[in-house]
Amino acid sequence: MTILVTGAAGFIGYHTSLALLERGERVIGVDDLNDYYDVSLKEARLKNLEGEGGFTFHKLDIADRDAMEALIRQHGDVTRVIHLAAQAGVRYSLVNPYAYIRTNLEGYLVVLEACRRLERLEHVVYASSSSVYGANDKLPYSTADRVDRPLSLYAATKKSMEMISHAYESLFGMPLTGLRFFTVYGPWGRPDMAAFIFTRKILAGEPIEVFNDGDMRRDFTYIDDIVAGVLGCLDRPPEAGRAPGRLYNIGNNISEPLMRFISILEEALGRKAEIKFQPMQAGDVKETCADIDDTRRDFGFEPKTTIDEGLPLFVRWYKEYHS
Numbered sequence: 001m002t003i004l005v006t007g008a009a010g011f012i013g014y015h016t017s018l019a020l021l022e023r024g025e026r027v028i029g030v031d032d033l034n035d036y037y038d039v040s041l042k043e044a045r046l047k048n049l050e051g052e053g054g055f056t057f058h059k060l061d062i063a064d065r066d067a068m069e070a071l072i073r074q075h076g077d078v079t080r081v082i083h084l085a086a087q088a089g090v091r092y093s094l095v096n097p098y099a100y101i102r103t104n105l106e107g108y109l110v111v112l113e114a115c116r117r118l119e120r121l122e123h124v125v126y127a128s129s130s131s132v133y134g135a136n137d138k139l140p141y142s143t144a145d146r147v148d149r150p151l152s153l154y155a156a157t158k159k160s161m162e163m164i165s166h167a168y169e170s171l172f173g174m175p176l177t178g179l180r181f182f183t184v185y186g187p188w189g190r191p192d193m194a195a196f197i198f199t200r201k202i203l204a205g206e207p208i209e210v211f212n213d214g215d216m217r218r219d220f221t222y223i224d225d226i227v228a229g230v231l232g233c234l235d236r237p238p239e240a241g242r243a244p245g246r247l248y249n250i251g252n253n254i255s256e257p258l259m260r261f262i263s264i265l266e267e268a269l270g271r272k273a274e275i276k277f278q279p280m281q282a283g284d285v286k287e288t289c290a291d292i293d294d295t296r297r298d299f300g301f302e303p304k305t306t307i308d309e310g311l312p313l314f315v316r317w318y319k320e321y322h323s
């Protein structure tokens with residue numbers, strides 16, 4: 001099978017591509033290698049992927065229509081698509097809002113239009129986010145909950161992607177499934193996320209900033225569980241004639257206190273963190289937790305890794321990578 005993975009040099013794209021290659025698929029990876037965070041980390045992930053047979057990489061911007069059309073002409077045998085390229089991060093959407101519209105909306109539209117030209121298209125799985133739940137305060141978050149109150153532009157673009165998908169499914173019968181990921185962490189993770197930032201600062205002896213005075217809870221999901229969820233979904237394309245708007249949560253189904261997350265990190269690092277408590281940040285939510293009953297039922301999804309197991313694995317990778 002030939003599978004197109006957008007955002008292949010990113011954190012989740014890298015692990016997903018690797019898992020696909022390991023099970024013998026052909027992967028066409030796309031990424032613009034932008035400098036939102038350290039490009040050398042994206043290049044190092046790519047180097048590992050290029051060491052595997054079956055991987056072809058194209059450096060391109062998904063919002064570039066000509067480039068995407070040329071790609072689809074060249075790889076007309078693609079049957080499944082995993083769309084992960086995005087401008088991610090809640091906080092950066094306050095700094096550079098245009099990047100979110102360009103990649104998450106224009107880029108997604110270009111990807112959908114390109115996919116429409118694939119004659120043998122079976123399934124497009126695209127990344128949404130737990131951030132779409134925004135001001136929803138009913139826990140755990142269910143895909144049946146109301147999600148029209150985003151608290152950040154990032155969340156608004158992810159919710160918009162879900163609506164655009166609904167329209168494209170209704171108009172063209174496209175086989176689309178959206179996955180709402182909950183705070184993903186693990187080896188080769190993103191430098192703008194808590195596990196990475198805290199680890200870097202604790203090791204450097206710098207204070208870490210902890211928002212809402214530490215009174216936050218997150219459903220942290222280990223990367224291997226995310227990949228299992230993505231592949232489980234990819235392998236089960238929607239049935240013809242079903243109602244549009246297929247969406248699932250991919251989370252751990254445990255809402256962990258942030259301070260517990262920090263103490264596990266401290267233990268794995270063998271160092272105490274110097275904590276600077278800060279008020280709640282704009283765009284942030286206090287607590288997340290995924291209702292994964294549907295994901296369990298339809299894909300046999302079962303998260304396996306707690307933060308007690310996953311954070312030490314992240315720390316081990318971090319130390320090896322930076323040594």
Ligand SMILES: NC(=O)c1ccc[n+]([C@@H]2O[C@H](COP(=O)([O-])OP(=O)(O)OC[C@H]3O[C@@H](n4cnc5c(N)ncnc54)[C@H](O)[C@@H]3O)[C@@H](O)[C@H]2O)c1
Pocket residue numbers: 006007008009010011012013030031032033034042060061062063083084085086087088089102103107127128129130180181182183184185190
């Ligand atoms: N990591 C998480 O906790 C999390 C949570 C919820 C949702 N998500 C979503 O999952 C997906 C993957 O996230 P990630 O954590 O791997 O992020 P990431 O930033 O590591 O990966 C995204 C990749 O997309 C690439 N990209 C960005 N704009 C592009 C463009 N215009 N053209 C081509 N490539 C482009 C980037 O270079 C990057 O390598 C994203 O859609 C993100 O919104 C992630």
